[in-house]
Amino acid sequence: MTTVSSALRRLCASAAAALAGALALLAPSAHAVADPPPPTVLGEATVGSVLTASFDPASYRGCGQGAGPDYHLEWYRDGQRVYPPVGVSRYPLTTADLDTQFTLAVVANGACWGMEVASEPTQPVAASSRNSGFTDRDTAEFMARTSSGALVLYPRGSGWEQPRTVGPGWNTMTQILSPGDFDGDGVNDVLARSSDGTLYLYPGTGGGGLGTPRAVGWGWNRFDAVLGPGDFDGDLANDILARDPGGALVLYPGDGRGGWGVPRQVGQGWDALTALATAGDIDGTPGRDVLGRDGAGNLVLYSGDGAGGWTGSRVVGTGWGGMQRILGGGDFNGDGAADLYAINPAGTLLVYYSDGAGGWIGAEAVGWGWGGFTAVF
Numbered sequence: 001m002t003t004v005s006s007a008l009r010r011l012c013a014s015a016a017a018a019l020a021g022a023l024a025l026l027a028p029s030a031h032a033v034a035d036p037p038p039p040t041v042l043g044e045a046t047v048g049s050v051l052t053a054s055f056d057p058a059s060y061r062g063c064g065q066g067a068g069p070d071y072h073l074e075w076y077r078d079g080q081r082v083y084p085p086v087g088v089s090r091y092p093l094t095t096a097d098l099d100t101q102f103t104l105a106v107v108a109n110g111a112c113w114g115m116e117v118a119s120e121p122t123q124p125v126a127a128s129s130r131n132s133g134f135t136d137r138d139t140a141e142f143m144a145r146t147s148s149g150a151l152v153l154y155p156r157g158s159g160w161e162q163p164r165t166v167g168p169g170w171n172t173m174t175q176i177l178s179p180g181d182f183d184g185d186g187v188n189d190v191l192a193r194s195s196d197g198t199l200y201l202y203p204g205t206g207g208g209g210l211g212t213p214r215a216v217g218w219g220w221n222r223f224d225a226v227l228g229p230g231d232f233d234g235d236l237a238n239d240i241l242a243r244d245p246g247g248a249l250v251l252y253p254g255d256g257r258g259g260w261g262v263p264r265q266v267g268q269g270w271d272a273l274t275a276l277a278t279a280g281d282i283d284g285t286p287g288r289d290v291l292g293r294d295g296a297g298n299l300v301l302y303s304g305d306g307a308g309g310w311t312g313s314r315v316v317g318t319g320w321g322g323m324q325r326i327l328g329g330g331d332f333n334g335d336g337a338a339d340l341y342a343i344n345p346a347g348t349l350l351v352y353y354s355d356g357a358g359g360w361i362g363a364e365a366v367g368w369g370w371g372g373f374t375a376v377f
Contacts, residue, residue, distance in 0.1 A: 042336025297321025347371025
């Protein structure tokens with residue numbers, strides 16, 4: 001596969017360089033051009049997400065003379081320039097992009113013509129993750145179950161929109177979660193476990209609706225926690241992590257078509273954690289991560305290695321012991337980093353903004369009255 005070079009490229013030929021040198025003899029140079037830093041691509045490389053360009057526009061403003069902007073943007077998929085879009089800072093990923101890698105190039109024009117710097121390629125685009133939401137708009141959204149058993153969608157566009165009921169009768173389910181797109185149609189789905197241990201797949205219909213369920217597993221009542229981390233083992237299909245009361249953590253790899261690969265244990269001692277959450281890639285390294293709260297109220301980040309294992313763990317917060325729920329839900333502020341959410345004892349929904357490297361850049365309340373729900377995901 002061919003990708004755009006991440007080094008600065010001088011596009012002019014030797015003849016053009018000679019001409020430029022001759023012209024330089026006629027007029028003294030007014031400035032020196034510094035090599036601009038390479039751009040980065042923010043956002044999850046998953047279907048349904050949006051890749052966002054991050055770079056320093058000032059590096060291209062008339063080569064430092066205040067004019068401009070003297071640049072345009074080009075997106076490359078597996079080394080081939082993509083038409084469209086060209087010149088836009090956001091690239092929405094679709095099912096056509098599955099298993100491809102993207103590179104962003106910032107190409108100078110005007111006074112800076114001849115310079116081009118490119119990002120490192122993204123990870124291969126995987127199946128749509130939970131973080132892209134339920135209404136196909138790549139925004140942080142939630143579903144919640146009321147005490148009467150109604151499942152309610154809380155959609156977001158530029159802000160919270162009017163909640164709407166997805167369906168009644170969900171109080172018979174002992175666990176509800178979204179694995180992202182589990183059946184391979186590009187739309188995020190829901191998994192629910194009944195009291196007899198049957199695991200049901202509710203296929204998403206787009207726009208926040210759910211289709212007719214079907215059973216995809218039995219005996220799941222032996223687990224006390226079931227999580228949807230996204231693509232945990234690096235095969236581009238979304239997976240499930242399940243913990244038994246003895247503390248074993250088991251990976252159930254999805255096959256991308258609503259079925260399963262061969263399960264295997266990927267951890268022990270996880271019964272020491274009083275809460276578990278999957279928010280996507282929190283630390284900015286390849287692989288999906290898991291967050292856990294220990295008995296002392298510490299928030300621990302377990303970094304996935306992108307191949308079904310771990311690279312390590314570290315404490316990334318203290319004082320989390322009082323939270324009713326800790327959960328992932330996507331990027332709330334649109335900066336390209338997956339954020340973390342919590343519901344405190346007063347029922348306030350809090351967002352903890354991620355810095356994309358395993359830390360936090362602030363927190364704020366974004367909802368009230370969330371304490372009465374019997375499930376939130």
